[in-house]
Amino acid sequence: MAKKTYKGRPVLPGELTGKALVSREPFNTTVSYIDNLFGGVTDKAPCTDSDNNELYGTDLSGMILCTPQTIGSTMGGIALIGVAELGVGPKAMLFSAHIDSLSAAGLVIEDVWNEKRIITIDQLGDEFMKSVNTGDPIAIHEDGTVEVG
Amino acid sequence: MDRRQFVKLIPAGALASGSLLALNANAQDGKVQDKATGTSGGDQGKVTGPSASVKPGDYKEYMKNIHNPPGSDPFGLDEQGKGIKGFRAVGTGSNVKDRPDADKPVKMKLTREEQDILDGKQGPELAKVMKTVVEHGQLFGATELVELGGAPHSAMFSAPDYMDSCLTIFERCADAGLKAYAPYTINPRPWDLYNEEISSKEATMALDGYKLQNRLDKLHMRLGSRNRKAWSCTSYLPEVGNHPPLGTNVAWAESSAVNYGNSVLGIRSNRNAVAMELMCALIGKAPKFGLLTDEGRKAKWLIELRTKGEPNWGVVGAAIGFKVVEDVPYIVGADKYMGGKVSPESIVKLKMMGSATASSGAVGLYHVEGVTPEAAKQGRDLLAEGYQTYVIDDAELARVRGGYKNLWDDKNGKPTRVHIGCPHATFEEIRQWGVRITKALKEAKQEKVAIPVNIGCSRFVEEHFLDEYPILYRDMKRAGVTFTNICILCFSGLAGFGKLERPVTNSSKARVYTNARLYDDGPLTQIIVTGEVPS
Numbered sequence: 001m002a003k004k005t006y007k008g009r010p011v012l013p014g015e016l017t018g019k020a021l022v023s024r025e026p027f028n029t030t031v032s033y034i035d036n037l038f039g040g041v042t043d044k045a046p047c048t049d050s051d052n053n054e055l056y057g058t059d060l061s062g063m064i065l066c067t068p069q070t071i072g073s074t075m076g077g078i079a080l081i082g083v084a085e086l087g088v089g090p091k092a093m094l095f096s097a098h099i100d101s102l103s104a105a106g107l108v109i110e111d112v113w114n115e116k117r118i119i120t121i122d123q124l125g126d127e128f129m130k131s132v133n134t135g136d137p138i139a140i141h142e143d144g145t146v147e148v149g
Numbered sequence: 150m151d152r153r154q155f156v157k158l159i160p161a162g163a164l165a166s167g168s169l170l171a172l173n174a175n176a177q178d179g180k181v182q183d184k185a186t187g188t189s190g191g192d193q194g195k196v197t198g199p200s201a202s203v204k205p206g207d208y209k210e211y212m213k214n215i216h217n218p219p220g221s222d223p224f225g226l227d228e229q230g231k232g233i234k235g236f237r238a239v240g241t242g243s244n245v246k247d248r249p250d251a252d253k254p255v256k257m258k259l260t261r262e263e264q265d266i267l268d269g270k271q272g273p274e275l276a277k278v279m280k281t282v283v284e285h286g287q288l289f290g291a292t293e294l295v296e297l298g299g300a301p302h303s304a305m306f307s308a309p310d311y312m313d314s315c316l317t318i319f320e321r322c323a324d325a326g327l328k329a330y331a332p333y334t335i336n337p338r339p340w341d342l343y344n345e346e347i348s349s350k351e352a353t354m355a356l357d358g359y360k361l362q363n364r365l366d367k368l369h370m371r372l373g374s375r376n377r378k379a380w381s382c383t384s385y386l387p388e389v390g391n392h393p394p395l396g397t398n399v400a401w402a403e404s405s406a407v408n409y410g411n412s413v414l415g416i417r418s419n420r421n422a423v424a425m426e427l428m429c430a431l432i433g434k435a436p437k438f439g440l441l442t443d444e445g446r447k448a449k450w451l452i453e454l455r456t457k458g459e460p461n462w463g464v465v466g467a468a469i470g471f472k473v474v475e476d477v478p479y480i481v482g483a484d485k486y487m488g489g490k491v492s493p494e495s496i497v498k499l500k501m502m503g504s505a506t507a508s509s510g511a512v513g514l515y516h517v518e519g520v521t522p523e524a525a526k527q528g529r530d531l532l533a534e535g536y537q538t539y540v541i542d543d544a545e546l547a548r549v550r551g552g553y554k555n556l557w558d559d560k561n562g563k564p565t566r567v568h569i570g571c572p573h574a575t576f577e578e579i580r581q582w583g584v585r586i587t588k589a590l591k592e593a594k595q596e597k598v599a600i601p602v603n604i605g606c607s608r609f610v611e612e613h614f615l616d617e618y619p620i621l622y623r624d625m626k627r628a629g630v631t632f633t634n635i636c637i638l639c640f641s642g643l644a645g646f647g648k649l650e651r652p653v654t655n656s657s658k659a660r661v662y663t664n665a666r667l668y669d670d671g672p673l674t675q676i677i678v679t680g681e682v683p684s
Binding site for chain 1: 277285288289304311312314315422423428
């Protein structure tokens, strides 16, 4: 596939390569990690959002999430801290829209306090969301550039 | 999770002397002349109710029992649990997506003292607190920090297992001697083992669900919280006392408190994520963006209320929340029902409407023409350029209400519990319900409410009510009404409870978060007396 490049805002910059995990619907953080947050599961992160047709049942451990935005509970930020501390949190979060304040709080706190960076880029644009597919090779760069393919 | 037997305690014994039927007539009007202390009376017996089982880690059961809300505040899902199409709230209570330079990095200008703190001159923990607050604010365009006044309000109020790492972070702050800039209030606790009508098995269920609760309680005390009587989602009420003066900057969490504070008190707070509000409290500052700015407080929606009579304010709020999501609405046509001012009577309506805008949407601030302080002063100058208009008439409210589904497992079952006080009830609200309930029981020649009636409120408000209306308070208690300072949502949201209970409520917010069905005050009073859903 032809390589495409998108430029976003580096919220928590870093360099990373891996494969995309795509949720075209906004990713509901709390609902997706119910087994980790409330079910006692600590060795993997099965997506528990049964309405997320793309990710339901998929192990979210170490994912590079590509989604328009996260939604949901005001606990969403703390949820990200919780799964990161279990070792099953995302490696990177790539948003096509503006990051929401709840995720931003959790990601910044995890970065500052636990020194575990979940690389985060936002405002990558609708075109990014339209073209990226689960399994696509992803290369993230410090300046917020994301290469797909 | 083991199969649980749901045991309700309901009053069953004969009343001692001074029964409801022998009430002082004045008490029926809610104005008690005799303020003598009421005496307790009545035996209690146990009645076994329905039961249910939930398997460990069974998220489907869990989700079924916490009842996916349709709004944006809790989960951003519709009533079928599907993601809301096009939902893009950024969660600040003020829409930042339209900020023209949102893609450009922002560097906050710090004072010398702030920079020193960031550089670690007051210790590594405070430096991390400052770094967290600054970095978060810069993401939303803040170029400076503002001093916070009044007192903080925290929504970090329940502690399941996953809170462990978050508690550890704040325990590091407490170990370093950090405290909030002022003694603060907190949302209500998720259980009430003293007053709530629950069995020992249910109490065990609550203790299992919130295993780290005592650790959280202790943490808050170390960080400078007020005592547990001040744990209430309506901490802004005069009895509780966290009501900073107009224009004060704060960094609160709890959607309904932020919504009320911004709108009715005229203070300035963004909708903060749980944990971020405590970070701001420890530093005594917050990033200036969104609802902390004049521009962010402008209304992008004009809401024209055109109902023929007084509407259900919770449904009005839900309609607004669904429509504007997180933008600021300016509401006209409501002032005539509110006496044209903020008063004990109107704050009941404002609280019900506002909390619904914040639970069916993510509204952090609304203006009511001729009532709320900024609207009273600035009028329609508060409307932003290019604002949109939304008309709410009886047909629109019927349409919104028609979308409310019956989420009871047994859809035709009888109600099992009445929830009043979400958000926590005000003094006037309790008085009104006391009059309604005791009057209706008297007319029905009945001593007891038919099903448990829980009134959630701060202990300070309950004590105020007891002081002013001791006979009415006594008669409510004798009739079986329970006063509790629990969070009704946490109580009903516990895994398993949704399957056990068929609650009814007057709260549009409680309807969103739980399986409770919403009723107007008249039908709800009928349910309290008969235990039956009105035909």
